[in-house]
Amino acid sequence: MQTLTQRLANPTRFMELSGSVLPWIAGAAAVVIAYGLYLAFYVAPPDYQQGETARIMYIHVPCAWLAMAVYAMVAMSAFGFLVFRHPLADVSAKTAVPLGAAFTFLALVTGSLWGRPTWGTYWVWDARLTSVLILFFLYLGLMALRSSIEDDSLASKLTAILALVGIVMLPIIKFSVDFGNTLHQPASVLRVGGPTIDTAMLTPLLVMALGFTLMFVAMHFKAMRNEILRRRVRALQLAQVEKAQASQLAAAE
Amino acid sequence: MELLLGIDLGPHASFIWAAYGAVVAVIGGLIAWLYIDGRIQQRKLAVLAERGVRRRSARRA
Known part of the structure; x- marks a missing residue:
């Protein structure tokens, strides 16, 4: 008897479900972000101290929130993979990492561009900026670790452990x-x-945060679908090679 | 750009446009990569299917 999560986490069922909801989520993300940009540039007032520069907040803050939220999701997926051994949890963790790295990079870049006119400098080695930079390196480390190990199963386990740490x-x-x-x-x-x-x-900040979150969900679903297809291609190629080897052996005998 | 949009972003406009430009470039690049990667995987599956190599569930269907 399968549990609800087991049924939903079935790769074939995921492909069916994600295929039908993906266009709607992507469309909703585009509409919400467009509305958020309208609010950010035409409705929100300039800050009384920072002036117009504060409009960078409407992209910087959603990127920074996603940088952390995506990492939390990577760690939860890693936990799901290590404890429940479900391959879809590994697919989720693997595909969220580059997206999280991109949002962390954008949080750093937009923060730096906001910092120059506000603080007078692009960068300071303080606790917040340095810890986000370490998070970015952690994302890069997860990608490097996975790609450096040829055995997929071992790579998944080791990256899951690093993600949890x-x-x-x-x-x-x-x-x-x-x-x-x-x-x-x-x-x-x-x-x-x-x-x-x-x-x-x-209000514009929360609208942009919602839009960016929907955009992440759509990109993550697409990345997971691509990864499932990649694993199917690999499995079929492997089966083809094994079949060819078996027929060669049979012919030799 | 500001004239086109009818807004005045003041003396630090270049920082604001650079920040938004960076987001558009990176997110746009990610979306393009996801789309192209999906097409590549689907093409590989189609080539395998043409050779008669299919998943068992696909063969049943």
């Missing part, structure tokens, strides 16, 4: 603005006591 970075990043000297502002949305940011700026 690396989850320690998430609380460090989250609370890095609360300890030590930093130019980065403290949390102003996800904090105890509620957001401190004005609704006129919070």
Whole structure:
């Protein structure tokens, strides 16, 4: 008797389900991001201190949130793979890593471009910026580790273990603005006591965050579908080789 | 660009456009890579199917 998660995590069923919902999620992401950009540029006021530069927030913050959220998802998928041995969990972890790396890279680049006119510098080695840079290197490390091991099964296990160990970075990043000297502002949305940011700026930010999240889900579904197809191609090629070898042996006998 | 969109982003406009440009370039690159990778895998499966190499479930269907 299969559990609900086992039924949903079946690769063939995933291909059917994701194939039907993917265009809708991608379309919803495009509409929400377009609306978010309209709000960000035409409705949200400039910041009273930073002026127009604060409009970088509407892409920087969603990228930074996704950088961490995607890593949490990679770690959960890794846990699912190590504990339940389900191949779809490995597919999820493997395909989310490059996407998470891209969002972390964008959080660093947009933050740097926001920092230059605001702080007077592109970069400082403070706790927040440095811990996000380490997260980026962790993503690169996961990709490098997986691609450096030829045995797919071993590569999956080792990257899953590294992904679980690396989850320690998430609380460090989250609370890095609360300890030590930093130019980065403290949390102003996800904090105890509620957001401190004005609704006129919070609304476009949340709309953009929703749009980016939908976009990530669509990209992750597509990447997972590609990976499942890649594994099917590999399995068929392997079966073809084994069949050819068997027929050669039979002919020799 | 600002004239086209009817907005004035002030003296630091270049930083704002560079940030948005970076996001468009990276996300656009990712989407293009995902699309091309999907097409490549589907083509490989089609070539194998032409040679009669199919998954058991595909053969049943």
